[in-house]
Amino acid sequence: MKRSQINAIIREADEFMRAHGFHLPPFAYWTPEEWTHKGEEASEIVDCMLGWDVTDMGSGNFEKVGLILFTVRNGRVENLKTCTGKTYAEKLMMAEVDQLTPYHFHWSKTEDIIVRGGGKLAIQLYNSTEDGGLADTDVTVSMDGVRYTFPAGHIVVLSPGESITLPTGLYHQFWGVESRVLIGEVSVVNDDNSDNRFLESLGRFPTIEEDEPPLYLMVGDYPRYYQRRK
Numbered sequence: 001m002k003r004s005q006i007n008a009i010i011r012e013a014d015e016f017m018r019a020h021g022f023h024l025p026p027f028a029y030w031t032p033e034e035w036t037h038k039g040e041e042a043s044e045i046v047d048c049m050l051g052w053d054v055t056d057m058g059s060g061n062f063e064k065v066g067l068i069l070f071t072v073r074n075g076r077v078e079n080l081k082t083c084t085g086k087t088y089a090e091k092l093m094m095a096e097v098d099q100l101t102p103y104h105f106h107w108s109k110t111e112d113i114i115v116r117g118g119g120k121l122a123i124q125l126y127n128s129t130e131d132g133g134l135a136d137t138d139v140t141v142s143m144d145g146v147r148y149t150f151p152a153g154h155i156v157v158l159s160p161g162e163s164i165t166l167p168t169g170l171y172h173q174f175w176g177v178e179s180r181v182l183i184g185e186v187s188v189v190n191d192d193n194s195d196n197r198f199l200e201s202l203g204r205f206p207t208i209e210e211d212e213p214p215l216y217l218m219v220g221d222y223p224r225y226y227q228r229r230k
């Protein structure tokens, strides 16, 4: 993806989130220059991969396959292991109509996907087979405290206010319906480096062509700008 495209997408996403009453924390707006002066006090943002994340999942076609995410809070894998401290995570996401986040499941993360505002969200569900394929068995999920059983491949469509709990090992792909949709995610600690199992091998993070300076940094940019200082 071109950096100019990413900058434009972030500008638009920020506006959309604000329009729906969601305001991001201060680090969302730190400039690349400001990042170069940050010290050890900001290490949680980097270590827990908080912040902007615009991805085409390596598709080269963001309009068709892609997602905009902002990780608001996240703990560390050690927190999960010891059941202490920040064992939870929260994200905001934005998807366009028919813009796909392809089939994947999580090895250890249970997540609630919540429609916070805008359009609707379609989510297609399959159990996974032992060798990582799509199973033909019925899928049982909880949606806002009510349990449902659906046939394999069922598409759930969530309206603003509705949510679904996606347990580990459950394949899901999703896309926006009717209009751009603001999505929330509340989950246990999120580790995007090792917890995502895509059905087809995809890159979780995009390759970037630097055709202009970054407006704000994305999670993948931190190592280039942030030097841990005491």
Ligand SMILES: [Fe+2]
Pocket (backbone or CB within 6 Å): 104, 105, 106, 111, 172
């Ligand atoms: Fe997921």
